[in-house]
Every structure is written in C-alpha cells, then in structure tokens.
Amino acid sequence: MAIIPNKVGAASKADLLANAKSFSGTQIGAAFSVERVIGHLVNFVRQSFASKTLPVSNHPCVIAFVISPNLEDDYNTSTFKAIHRGLTADSSIKESDLLNRVILISQNGTAGAVSNTTFLSFQTQLDFIYTEFQKNILVIFHMDTPRYEVWLQGVINGVSYKTKLSITDGILEGSNLIDRLNEFDSEWINAQMGINKLWSHSSSYVPCLNTEKEIQTHLHCWLQASDARSVAISEVPNSAGRADLWIRYRSDEAQNSAIIELKVLREKHHHVDYKSAKNVSMEANKKAAKSAVSQANAYRTKLGTSRALACIFDMRKPPCDAQIINEAEAIATQKNVTLRSTQVTNNVGSIR
Amino acid sequence: MINQIEHVRRVWILLILRATRLCGFATISAKTFHRLALFSNSLAPTNHVEAETAKVLKTDYGPYFPDYQVELDRLVGLQLIDVVDLKWQSEDGRFISKYRISNAGMSFLDLAIQKLNLIAQSERAVSETISAFAEYQIDKEKETATVDANYGIDTLQIGELVDYGEWIDAHNYATEAAEYMAGAWQNRQSLKLSPEDSEYEVVTYERSQVFQLELEPDDLYELPSSHLNRAAVYLYAQYIQSKLSGLIRSYIQSAPQ
Numbered sequence: 001m002a003i004i005p006n007k008v009g010a011a012s013k014a015d016l017l018a019n020a021k022s023f024s025g026t027q028i029g030a031a032f033s034v035e036r037v038i039g040h041l042v043n044f045v046r047q048s049f050a051s052k053t054l055p056v057s058n059h060p061c062v063i064a065f066v067i068s069p070n071l072e073d074d075y076n077t078s079t080f081k082a083i084h085r086g087l088t089a090d091s092s093i094k095e096s097d098l099l100n101r102v103i104l105i106s107q108n109g110t111a112g113a114v115s116n117t118t119f120l121s122f123q124t125q126l127d128f129i130y131t132e133f134q135k136n137i138l139v140i141f142h143m144d145t146p147r148y149e150v151w152l153q154g155v156i157n158g159v160s161y162k163t164k165l166s167i168t169d170g171i172l173e174g175s176n177l178i179d180r181l182n183e184f185d186s187e188w189i190n191a192q193m194g195i196n197k198l199w200s201h202s203s204s205y206v207p208c209l210n211t212e213k214e215i216q217t218h219l220h221c222w223l224q225a226s227d228a229r230s231v232a233i234s235e236v237p238n239s240a241g242r243a244d245l246w247i248r249y250r251s252d253e254a255q256n257s258a259i260i261e262l263k264v265l266r267e268k269h270h271h272v273d274y275k276s277a278k279n280v281s282m283e284a285n286k287k288a289a290k291s292a293v294s295q296a297n298a299y300r301t302k303l304g305t306s307r308a309l310a311c312i313f314d315m316r317k318p319p320c321d322a323q324i325i326n327e328a329e330a331i332a333t334q335k336n337v338t339l340r341s342t343q344v345t346n347n348v349g350s351i352r
Numbered sequence: 353m354i355n356q357i358e359h360v361r362r363v364w365i366l367l368i369l370r371a372t373r374l375c376g377f378a379t380i381s382a383k384t385f386h387r388l389a390l391f392s393n394s395l396a397p398t399n400h401v402e403a404e405t406a407k408v409l410k411t412d413y414g415p416y417f418p419d420y421q422v423e424l425d426r427l428v429g430l431q432l433i434d435v436v437d438l439k440w441q442s443e444d445g446r447f448i449s450k451y452r453i454s455n456a457g458m459s460f461l462d463l464a465i466q467k468l469n470l471i472a473q474s475e476r477a478v479s480e481t482i483s484a485f486a487e488y489q490i491d492k493e494k495e496t497a498t499v500d501a502n503y504g505i506d507t508l509q510i511g512e513l514v515d516y517g518e519w520i521d522a523h524n525y526a527t528e529a530a531e532y533m534a535g536a537w538q539n540r541q542s543l544k545l546s547p548e549d550s551e552y553e554v555v556t557y558e559r560s561q562v563f564q565l566e567l568e569p570d571d572l573y574e575l576p577s578s579h580l581n582r583a584a585v586y587l588y589a590q591y592i593q594s595k596l597s598g599l600i601r602s603y604i605q606s607a608p609q
Contacts, residue, residue: 031479032374071376072452106376108483209469 037067037109064102064125066133071106071113074133080104080113102129172223172232172247173307177258178340181311184222185342189215189313195346198315201274202346205267205317212264215313216244219262223247240298246305258307259299263292265324267316282324285316289328297335309338318343361423364404366432366461367475368392369453371482378452379436383414385424385451390415391592392481394502394516394526398584399477406517406524408503412510415503424451432457484589499592501525530588 068074075082083097100119105112119125172180188194197214200206208214216234223232223245236243245260265285271277292310300308310332314320325341332339368388372380380388386408393403409416427433431454438449453461464471498504502516502525515522 031371031476031483068376069374070378072373072378107374108376108486110483110486111376 032107037105037107062100062125063098064129065105066102066129067107067109068104068133069107071104071111074104075113076132079117079132080115083112083114100125102132104133173258177247177309178338180223181219181309181340184219188218188222189342190345194218194344198344199346200270200272201277204274204277205315205346206274206277207264207266207268207270207315209270211266211270211313211315212244212262215264216262219260219311220245236299236303238299238302240302241295243295243299243303246299246303257303257305258309259296259303259305260309260311261292261296261299262311262313263288265289265312265314265316265320282321286324286327288312289324290331293328293332293335293337293339296337300337307338308336309340312339312341313344314341315344315346358423361404361419362427363461363464363471364392364474364478365389365420365423365427366453366457367471367478368482369433369451370458370461370475371479372486373453373458374479375483375486377486379450380452381450382421382424382448386415386417386420388482388485389417389420390500390503391485391526391589392478394500394524395481395530395585395588396474396477397517397524397527398530398588399480401473401477403517403524404474406522407513407515410503410508410510410512410514414498415500415514427457432460480585484585485592501529526588530584 066074083103097114101117102115102119102125103112104114115128117128119128189198195202197218198208198211200208220232220234233246233248234244236246243259244262246257247260248257265288266280268277268279289312292312296308296310299305310328312325312328314325320343325339329339331337368385369378369380372378372388389405390408393405393408396403405417405419409418424433428435428451434452434454436450436452438447440446441448461471461475465475466472503514505514505525508514516524516526
C-alpha cells in the first residue's frame with residue numbers, strides 16, 4: 001500500500017494505516033471535515049513560515065500533523081507543548097517550531113500541541129506517531145519540492161484510502177483552476193473517498209441523498225485549501241438565484257473571480273431501498289446539463305465575474321449517451337462558459 | 353418519562369459538548385457551557401436551523417439556561433456526560449463542576465448524526481458556532497457573553513429573561529448582526545457607514561465606534577473556508593471578542609429599513 005511517497009520510505013507505514021480510524025465527516029459541510037482542517041493547517045504553516053506564499057525549505061523536511069478527535073486526552077505534557085490560542089493564546093509559532101516535528105491538532109485545526117523532540121528521519125517520526133497515536137488520521141506536509149503535497153491517510157468503513165492534495169503558489173485562475181478541478185476529480189470524486197460518499201448503492205447506480213450538495217461541500221473545501229489567497233464561497237445569493245461556488249482572489253478587480261455551477265446527471269433517484277429507486281429520465285438529465293450552463297452564465301453577469309464554469313458530474317451507467325453533454329457543450333460555446341464533464345465511477349476496481 | 357422536547361434538548365446539549373471535544377477542549381465549566389449554549393442557540397438561524405431554546409436567564413454570573421442545567425445533570429446520570437472537578441461552593445450554596453462528553457456519549461451522537469438527517473442539520477449549526485467561538489477564550493473573558501447582541505440589551509436587568517425568538521415579536525439581534533456583517537463581507541464593503549449619508553445621523557457615538565471596526569482584506573481572507581453562513585458566525589465571534597456586537601445591534605436598530 002504505497003500511501004507515502006517512496007522517497008521518504010517507512011517500514012511501519014502499513015501498520016500505521018491499518019490502525020487508522022475512520023474520520024467522522026459524514027455530514028455535509030461538517031465543521032470537522034478533513035478538507036476543512038487541511039485548509040486551516042495550510043494557513044497555519046504559511047503563517048508560521050511568515051509567508052503568504054509557499055514555504056520552500058532549503059533541505060528536505062516534513063511536518064506531520066496528527067488530527068486528534070480527543071486532544072485533551074492525547075496531549076501529554078512530557079512529550080508535547082501546547083500551541084495556538086485555543087490552548088495557550090500563543091499564536092507566535094515559528095518555522096523552527098514545526099520542522100521535522102509531530103504536531104497534534106484538534107479536529108477543527110485550531111488547538112494543538114507540538115512535540116518537544118525533533119526527528120532526524122521521517123522513519124523515526126512515523127515510529128513515534130505509530131506508538132503514540134496509532135488510531136488517528138495523519139496529514140503530512142512535504143516541503144522539499146517547489147510544489148508541496150499533503151497526504152491524508154485513513155480508513156473509511158474499513159477500506160483504506162489516500163488523498164493527495166496539491167497546494168501551489170498560483171492563485172485559482174486560468175489553467176491553475178482547471179488543474180485543481182482535474183485533481184479533485186481524480187483524487188476525490190473517482191477515489192475511495194468520493195465513491196464512499198457519493199453512492200448509496202453503487203453497484204445499482206443509486207446515488208446518495210443530496211449528491212450535488214455533497215460534491216459542492218468537498219470541492220469548496222478542496223479549492224479553499226488549494227490556495228489560501230483565494231476565497232471560495234458557496235451558495236452565494238444573487239438576483240438570478242444562488243451560485244454554487246464563487247472563487248475570488250486577492251484583488252479588487254472583478255475580472256479576478258470565477259463562478260462554478262455544479263450539476264449531477266443520474267441513472268437513478270436516491271431511495272433508501274435501492275431496489276425501489278426509480279430511473280431518472282433523459283429529459284431530466286438533459287435539463288440539468290443545460291441549466292448548469294445557463295445558470296453559470298447568469299450568475300457571471302449578476303456577480304460580475306469574468307469566468308463561468310459549469311461542472312457536470314455524470315453518475316449515469318456507462319456507456320453514457322453523449323448527446324446530453326454535446327448539446328450542453330454547444331450552448332456553453334455560444335455563451336462562453338467553460339463546460340467540464342466528469343464521469344463518476346462507482347467502484348474502486350475501475351480506477352485501478 | 354421525559355417528553356420529546358427534553359429529548360431534543362439533550363441532543364442539543366450533547367452536540368455542544370461533542371463540538372468542544374473535537375475543538376480540543378473537552379472539559380468545560382458550567383459557565384462556559386451556558387455561554388456556548390447561548391451562542392449556539394442565538395446563531396442557529398444563521399445556519400438555517402431553529403434555535404432549540406430562544407430564551408435565556410440573565411444572571412450575575414452570565415447567561416443561564418435552567419432547563420439545560422437540569423438535563424445536563426440527568427445526562428451525567430445516564431453516563432453520556434462525565435463530571436470532572438466536582439466542588440462545593442459555599443457562598444452560592446451549590447455544587448460546581450466541569451463537564452465533558454463521555455465516550456458513550458460520542459458513540460451515541462455519531463450514530464444519531466449518521467442516521468437522522470434532522471440531528472445532522474443541528475450538528476452542522478452547533479459545530480460551526482462552537483468551532484468559531486473555540487478560537488477565543490470565552491471562559492476567561494468576563495464580558496464575553498454580556499456583549500452578545502441579544503444578551504447585552506441594557507434595558508434588561510439581572511433575573512430577567514432575554515427572549516430572542518420564543519415569542520412571535522421577539523427579535524434575534526445576534527443573527528441579524530451576524531448576517532449583516534456577512535453581507536458586508538461578501539460585498540467587500542467595510543462595516544463603516546458613509547459619513548456623507550445624512551440618513552444615518554441617528555447613530556452617533558455607536559457609529560464612531562463602528563467606524564473603527566473597518567475590516568481589513570487580510571482579516572477577511574484569514575477566515576476559514578466559508579459558506580456565507582459560516583463566515584457570518586466567525587465574524588460575529590470576532591465581534592464578540594471585540595466587545596462591540598452590541599454596537600452593531602444599535603446600528604441595525606437605527607438604520608432605515
């Protein structure tokens with residue numbers, strides 16, 4: 001199970017993963033979701049390095065965050081010292097306080113404790129984590145490359161998963177935004193996490209309740225974590241309705257923003273009993289695809305953004321009829337809306 | 353036999369204590385609990401959830417929910433909440449203690465959140481609020497609760513009930529203030545009023561205070577990933593910390609409709 005990049009290596013990583021606990025992020029928009037805590041951690045690392053951009057160290061180094069659902073019990077004063085205002089009112093953590101250490105952090109990312117020891121190798125760091133916090137989720141920041149990566153590891157419903165979230169220096173515009181969206185497709189939608197969250201009964205193509213909202217929440221957190229200088233806001237009210245996602249950058253200029261409208265095409269409606277789930281008509285799916293484009297266009301006008309994206313997540317049983325997407329594409333071209341279509345897989349086997 | 357309202361109340365109490373545990377400080381005093389109960393209830397409409405209880409007793413030691421205290425102690429009996437540091441306080445003639453949700457309480461609630469959509473909705477609202485206020489040391493700040501837009505109303509004396517939604521004509525200033533601030537944030541406006549605008553002349557001293565609270569763009573971008581309602585709660589928590597949310601209330605009251 002190659003969860004951690006090979007270059008750092010770790011003999012005990014499989015053990016660590018085998019014992020990782022499921023993170024309770026089952027609710028839509030949970031205050032304690034993995035994605036949201038990552039956003040917090042990214043800001044925390046940036047602030048500690050006194051940097052608004054990415055901290056790039058001169059030598060390979062690792063910061064390992066262990067997310068604790070019970071910080072008060074896990075926090076041991078002989079091994080850790082408290083950090084952050086939630087515990088000590090101390091928010092003056094510096095770079096040297098973090099590098100090659102293990103940081104214990106609360107499930108909302110605001111309170112924590114840093115290990116007194118620095119670890120000479122990633123191996124010893126992992127061994128320490130395994131001994132102390134074998135049941136918790138681990139977030140690892142690698143900072144030996146210009147583009148640093150966060151690796152999450154854990155188990156959902158008994159199945160191991162991994163998520164890689166890349167954080168770049170580029171703000172969320174142009175091709176960078178598209179790259180982040182593509183990454184979301186491959187690392188969340190069509191990965192263990194997405195499959196687990198989006199399907200009620202995957203083999204029958206029955207989606208979970210409120211699929212669009214579930215995708216919106218996680219994409220929102222994903223984009224927010226990707227770049228701290230951009231702000232992602234969801235459900236933005238305007239006179240044309242409520243925009244799903246609004247990405248704004250550190251600038252007063254209206255052209256530095258984008259609107260994203262999400263729509264899901266389904267094979268079946270959600271039903272508690274998957275055998276009773278009714279099929280979704282082609283007309284309903286066609287209407288959804290077209291409305292994604294027209295709404296994105298309308299919200300762009302109302303909110304004064306320069307860019308409009310319509311993201312369609314296709315949860316229909318493959319091979320899917322391309323007509324719906326083609327028709328939406330024609331309207332998108334006409335209205336200058338970027339249309340993205342993602343085929344959502346329903347099983348892990350198909351992504352291997 | 354307990355009635356349905358008490359069931360809901362118990363779940364709400366457990367949600368507050370679950371959230372504090374996930375925020376990193378599991379054990380909280382009764383005083384802190386009642387303050388968090390106030391904020392979680394008064395800001396619940398911001399997250400499109402009805403407040404569990406929309407009235408609170410004003411006491412000399414801060415906001416107090418008598419019904420919550422009764423249920424809190426019953427939940428201890430059910431072993432869903434643990435009592436820590438139980439002490440007798442002779443001057444008040446009462447026991448004081450700290451509370452934390454037990455592992456059994458956590459398991460029960462996690463299951464309930466997964467199975468029941470209504471509880472999941474309340475969890476979101478309560479968790480967002482507690483998570484926002486957890487960044488501040490609300491238990492150490494004596495005035496934290498008294499500057500709440502509802503609780504801090506000057507005309508209400510100690511021993512009186514503060515009603516922020518129980519009766520039809522009751523006003524929830526906390527939610528209004530939070531949503532007002534979020535609106536300003538969304539539109540990248542500062543919260544200061546236009547000095548040229550004569551319509552706002554009614555706000556005098558308060559206005560000059562509000563002037564000082566212009567939000568810097570950098571502050572705004574430090575907000576955690578934001579649903580607009582989440583931003584509202586976070587902004588309100590910031591203002592509580594600045595002890596100025598009452599002034600926002602004054603502004604809302606004075607501004608032309």
